[in-house]
Amino acid sequence: MIKLKTSIPGPRSARILEGLKRKNGGWGVPHPLVFSGKGRGAYCQDIDGNVFLDFASQITSNPLGYNHPEMLGVxxxxxxxxxxxxxxxxxxxxxxxxxxxxxxxxxxxxxxxxxxxxxxxxxxxxxxxxxxxxxxxxxxxxxxxxxxxxxxxxxxxxxxxxxxxxxxxxxxxxxxxxxxxxxxxxxxxxxxxxxxxxxxxxxxxxxxxxxxxxxxxxxxxxxxxxxxxxxxxxxxxxxxxxxxxxxxxxxxxxxxxxxxxxxxxxxxxxxxxxxxxxxxxxxxxxxxxxxxxxxxxxxxxxxxxxxxxxxxxDKLLASNRKNGEYCLKSLQNIDGITSQRGLGLMLAFDLPSARVRDNVVIECAKNGLLVLSCGEKSIRVIPPYVIEKKEIDEGLEIIEKAVKVCAEKGFRHKGKVCDFMECA
Ligand SMILES: Cc1ncc(COP(=O)(O)O)c(C=O)c1O
CATH class of the missing domain: 3.40.640.10 (Type I PLP-dependent aspartate aminotransferase-like (Major domain))
Structure with missing residues (x-):
């Protein structure tokens, strides 16, 4: 389950991100957390003790999620x-x-x-x-x-x-x-x-x-x-x-x-x-x-x-197809999403504008869900292959709320997150 102990980013993460903002020559507006290495399955923990649900899978580089026992064995x-x-x-x-x-x-x-x-x-x-x-x-x-x-x-x-x-x-x-x-x-x-x-x-x-x-x-x-x-x-x-x-x-x-x-x-x-x-x-x-x-x-x-x-x-090709179908169907029921598509667990949906999309990415992070944008006005849904149905539901619920909030006229983010990610 997502568990947030601080506002996002937490103070420890913010200190590291501030250093990176000043010293990283390729600063590219990272997500507002610093990973601790802790976590399990589709959940990861930051250095402030906040637990996030990951619908971004390190840009598809993390198919088996966090601390998979067989990976730890290796x-x-x-x-x-x-x-x-x-x-x-x-x-x-x-x-x-x-x-x-x-x-x-x-x-x-x-x-x-x-x-x-x-x-x-x-x-x-x-x-x-x-x-x-x-x-x-x-x-x-x-x-x-x-x-x-x-x-x-x-x-x-x-x-x-x-x-x-x-x-x-x-x-x-x-x-x-x-x-x-x-x-x-x-x-x-x-x-x-x-x-x-x-x-x-x-x-x-x-x-x-x-x-x-x-x-x-x-x-x-x-x-x-x-x-x-x-x-x-x-x-x-x-x-x-x-x-x-x-x-x-x-x-x-x-x-x-x-x-x-x-x-x-x-x-x-x-x-x-x-x-x-x-x-x-x-x-x-x-x-x-x-x-x-x-x-x-x-x-x-x-x-x-x-x-x-x-x-x-673990027959993850078949489970990706099954979970992907479920996720795609669920996305169809979310108000404010203009279209959705996907194969297996490679999914995305569109929002009415790039502004709404960028704000939804931030809003999701603030509520403990990691998602990534792509294209003109799309958001990727690419959880680890080990995701379970109830975890998909947990993430989609946050997406649904974020889409609603960010579509409101004059919506702007507030707080520390604005030091790193700009309201679109
Ligand atoms: C389709 C495709 N090709 C190549 C690359 C480059 O991969 P890398 O960032 O590991 O160099 C990416 C990265 O996102 C990609 O999506």
Whole structure:
């Protein structure tokens, strides 16, 4: 149960947040709490002793919730050995192979027979586009979708067509954007015809867009893109950094569309970054791609593998689908929400304006519920996979009240929270 002992943020959290506001070069208005490491399942505790319900799952990076006993078991096992941070591409540990094999095991089809481990989602995307460029030497540009988000490194950033602030002032790689709708195929054909097929390095797609607004692709769009890229032998990359590892109720969101890309990326819930493809897609020259900490810390690899094991053992794909359906239905009954959508436990709803949306995010936090915004005026509902029905109800009740309060004319937040988060 949510339990708030102080107003939000509590005094201890506020002190740390004030320091971060002054000293963190990438200050980005974090949620008004500082995590203590305590918590259980979908509940987490801050350093002021407040217990929050988490509908944000560390931006989908925390599928099993807080202090999952099996994850604690992994930490205990590895803690005893005090592992160093292995330079994984040059110095191997068995977990590198085990993680690659675990990933291939949940990748559909025999063509996915090799993976490359990295540290983050952006790095996974970066390497996915690099291997395409390497195999298509005449590449002049990449193709991505309107609303796309693929990470903050310059290559990945070049593929963005979502929030303009992400790209502003940066020197980028050449890229064309396709509409995220049923006209995408036709537009792709036009680009191929006018620019020449050899110049197209790849098409990259989130079948379920994340930061861009939790937009689910149409079947026609995905099938058209697959058909055209196959016809012209252009590699198709599916970015599964946010949607992958079971969140949607299938291991990978592209599986809902009955297509297979040549390459897909994973990170977040996997605890490490990964590019999955066929061995023949990867460059065969040694050193063409690499990374000091490929695969992150050995503990990250072990936690990632345990995550996959628990998802299988506890049948969490099926429970994500079931809980997702329940949550989607419940969202339909909340007044003030203008639309809702989702697959499994990857859900979002819209509010009448960005102003109301931003205020609802703050209002929820003040009442002990963590949610994240996305797109123009949407809020994500992405609880850990271990969430229970009554916990979904508890969170939705707070959302319902927050939507009502924030829709009132002239609504403004008050208190310490305003030192960190501005009323929209
Ligand atoms: C679809 C997608 N790709 C790539 C990234 C980048 O991942 P990271 O922040 O780990 O670099 C994100 C992050 O939100 C994402 O949602």
């Amino acid at each position: 930490v205990k096992k590895y803690g005893k050995k005090f592992p160093v941070k292995y330079a994984g591409q040059d110095f191997s540990v068995k977990e590198h192979l085990e993680m690659i094999e675990s990933l291939l095991d949940i990748s559909p089809g025999k063509d996915f027979n090799a993976a490359f481990l990295v540290n983050s989602g952006a790095e996974a995307v970066e390497n996915a586009i690099k291997i395409c460029m390497r195999s298509r030497r005449k590449t002049k540009f990449g193709i991505s979708m309107q609303g796309a988000f693929h990470g903050r490194t310059v290559g990945a950033l070049s593929l963005h067509h979502s929030n303009p602030i992400h790209r502003k002032g940066y020197m980028l790689l050449p890229n064309f954007g396709l509409p995220f709708d049923d006209t995408a195929g036709e537009k792709l054909e036009n680009i191929i015809k006018s620019k020449g097929v050899d110049k197209v390095g790849f098409v990259i797609l989130e079948c379920f867009q994340g930061e861009g607004g939790y937009n689910i692709a149409s079947k026609k769009m995905v099938k058209d893109l697959r058909k055209i890229t196959s016809k012209h032998e252009i590699p198709l990359i599916c970015d599964e950094v946010q949607s992958g590892v079971g969140r949607t109720g299938k291991w990978w969101a592209f599986e809902y569309f009955d297509v297979k890309p040549e390459i897909f990326t994973s990170a977040k819930a996997l605890q490490v970054g990964a590019v999955v493809s066929s061995k023949k897609m990867f460059p065969n020259e040694v050193g063409a791609i690499s990374s000091t900490w490929g695969g992150g810390h050995v503990l990250d690899l072990a936690l990632g593998m345990k995550t996959l094991e628990v998802i299988k053992k």
